[in-house]
Amino acid sequence: MRILVPEKIEENGLEILKQKADVDVRLDLTREQLLECIDQYDALIVRSATKVDAELISRGINLKVIGRAGTGVDNIDVDAATERGIIVVNTPDSNNMSAAEHSIALLLALCRNIPQAYMSLKAGKWERSKFKGVELYDKTVAVLGLGRIGSLVASRLKAFGMNVIGYDPYIPQERFDSMGVEKVDSINEIMQRADFITVHLPKTNETMGIISKKEFDMAKKELRIVNCARGGIVDENALYEALKAKRIAGAAIDVFTNEPKEGAAGEGFSHPLLELDNIVFTPHLGASTVEAQRNVGLAIAQQVLNALEGNVVEAV
Numbered sequence: 001m002r003i004l005v006p007e008k009i010e011e012n013g014l015e016i017l018k019q020k021a022d023v024d025v026r027l028d029l030t031r032e033q034l035l036e037c038i039d040q041y042d043a044l045i046v047r048s049a050t051k052v053d054a055e056l057i058s059r060g061i062n063l064k065v066i067g068r069a070g071t072g073v074d075n076i077d078v079d080a081a082t083e084r085g086i087i088v089v090n091t092p093d094s095n096n097m098s099a100a101e102h103s104i105a106l107l108l109a110l111c112r113n114i115p116q117a118y119m120s121l122k123a124g125k126w127e128r129s130k131f132k133g134v135e136l137y138d139k140t141v142a143v144l145g146l147g148r149i150g151s152l153v154a155s156r157l158k159a160f161g162m163n164v165i166g167y168d169p170y171i172p173q174e175r176f177d178s179m180g181v182e183k184v185d186s187i188n189e190i191m192q193r194a195d196f197i198t199v200h201l202p203k204t205n206e207t208m209g210i211i212s213k214k215e216f217d218m219a220k221k222e223l224r225i226v227n228c229a230r231g232g233i234v235d236e237n238a239l240y241e242a243l244k245a246k247r248i249a250g251a252a253i254d255v256f257t258n259e260p261k262e263g264a265a266g267e268g269f270s271h272p273l274l275e276l277d278n279i280v281f282t283p284h285l286g287a288s289t290v291e292a293q294r295n296v297g298l299a300i301a302q303q304v305l306n307a308l309e310g311n312v313v314e315a316v
């Protein structure tokens with residue numbers, strides 16, 4: 001059995017895979033090289049940077065399983081894989097805590113201008129009034145998406161004494177009640193009431209651009225928004241305009257619509273949002289902790305081997 005790994009996954013997972021298969025870790029592969037060589041492999045394991053689209057899947061004539069080392073499968077054409085009898089597996093329980101904690105870290109960094117103050121102090125300036133922040137306590141925060149990550153975030157924000165409201169058409173009222181989160185059914189109402197918004201929706205046709213210009217036009221001027229889910233759920237152009245015009249107070253972003261593959265030769269990163277001052281950002285670090293990567297590495301290795309050996313797996 002041959003397994004191709006074109007993105008970085010943790011060594012613990014690779015060791016398990018190597019006991020049963022030939023594993024090629026090829027972090028340097030270009031899209032063209034990937035298309036060329038995919039026919040030699042029984043399994044492909046990716047994170048979020050590799051686009052596993054219908055073209056790649058059709059070239060993978062020996063593929064039996066595609067493993068997503070993480071949660072979101074928006075970079076994989078699951079329908080195209082299913083049509084060709086290829087199983088898609090992911091690790092939905094392995095990095096939720098890290099993603100939730102990173103969302104809170106970004107929210108606090110945003111409220112207290114931590115990256116900006118750090119840069120200023122590093123430059124030898126002592127600017128206390130410039131970096132006056134805001135408290136979370138007693139404010140209204142809207143959690144968009146009350147799935148695994150969103151519900152962890154909601155419970156942690158309640159501990160800050162926040163009034164937590166939530167939007168998720170797929171979660172029943174009883175679940176909102178048990179979390180102590182007020183269910184709000186319209187994004188318009190969310191925009192009018194929220195002091196803070198934190199996004200935990202999956203990327204789908206329905207959610208892309210769910211917050212765009214029209215929604216920012218309804219928001220409070222004090223709104224601060226965090227997106228640690230997927231780039232584009234908050235429309236990037238609309239966010240840029242709203243921040244530049246000070247129509248809202250700030251944003252914290254961990255994800256972008258187009259993200260480069262880490263370590264790819266010559267790849268840098270530039271984006272208009274990086275020019276603004278009322279924003280904090282990180283390069284898709286939600287799942288980048290020792291614990292999450294250890295969990296993800298083990299889980300994806302077990303899932304992929306189970307699928308290759310014909311054992312029962314929880315496919316996407």
Ligand code: MLT
Pocket residue numbers: 047048069070071072073095286287
């Ligand atoms: C995920 O979907 O699990 C996260 O975005 C983390 C990742 O892609 O590694």
